[in-house]
Amino acid sequence: MIDIVASGVLFDMDGTLVDSTAIVEGAWGRFGAQHDIAPSTILAFSHGRQTIDTVRHFLPDLDPTEQRRLADELVADEVENTHGIIEIPGAAAFVRRLVEADVPVALVTSAPRDLALNRMRAAGVDVPEAVVTSEDVEHGKPHPDGYVRGAALLGLRAEECVAFEDAPAGLQAAVDSGATTVVVGELEDDVTIGLARVHGFDGIEVSAEDGTFRLRG
Template sequence: MIDIVASGVLFDMDGTLVDSTSVVEGAWGRFGAQHDLAPSTILAFSHGRQTIDTVQHFLPDLDPAEQRRLADALVADEVENTHGIIEIPGAAAFVRRLTAAGVPVALVTSAPRDLALNRMRAAGVDVPTVVVTSEDVEHGKPHPDGYVRGAALLGLRADECVAFEDAPAGLQSAVASGATTVVVGELDHDVTVGLARVRGYDGIEVTAEPPVFRLRG
């Protein structure tokens, strides 16, 4: 159950609005095979983080130019591959309800812009007017920069917003920004303790009373 009053909504993308599990696991599985790394270990670290941060973490001794080349190749592969991408249950309708109610909404993702837009469209989820991607921040998640920037672009402070996230790095980012943070899905982690949780968005009511709105469900 959630009952939250806020002035804006900040959404992560992968695992929060969009289920791209098959694409992500395939890309990192191939990367792991090429570099003798266990895919499960890579996935445990990479979820919610920028691709370059993951490459640097697992291949720290590579020349920075080669790290960037590998990251760019991974992203290019994922941009073109949208097969099997679907929405998190109720996500598309929930975003439409928020928009119809006049609630300010931003997407805050660790993905590059082209990748984010392709996945949102493939899943049938409307792209908010405000989109913050990896190109827009100096420090990726778990740093709070993305959520702070997303709120600012809505004309708000992060602590006036509610953030929906599913991964440890993203949840750390949202909490650090000051946003009221909601866990999406089943993650059990130290950072989820005490946070509200939803498994999907069906049944969440949106009541708008500008300059705030209320989510109940």
């Protein structure tokens, strides 16, 4: 249950608005097989983080140019693969309700722009006018840069916004930005303690109130 008053909404993408689990698991599974790393170990770290940060974490001794090449290959493969991508329950309708209520909305994702736009469109979720991707920040999640920038694009401070996130790295970034943070899904982690939670977006009501809005559900 949530009952939140804010001035803007900041959304993560994968696992929050879009379910691309099969594609992500397949890509990191192939990477793990090539480098003798258990896919489960990679996925436990990678969720919510930029691809290059994951490659650097697991292959720290690799030449930086080669790290970047591997990351670019992984991303290029995922950009073209949209098979099976679906929305998180109620996500598309919820984003539309926010926009129709003139609520400022930003997407804040660790994915590159092309990948993010392809996945949102494949899932049928409208892309907000304000978008922050991996190309737009110096430090990826769990650093709060992305959420601070997303709020600024809306003309707001992060403290005036509510952020929806599903992954430990992203949740830490949202919390550290000062945004009111809502967990999407089943994750139980130290960072989720005390946070509001939703399991989808069906039934969340949006009402505008003099420059702010209220979410109830």
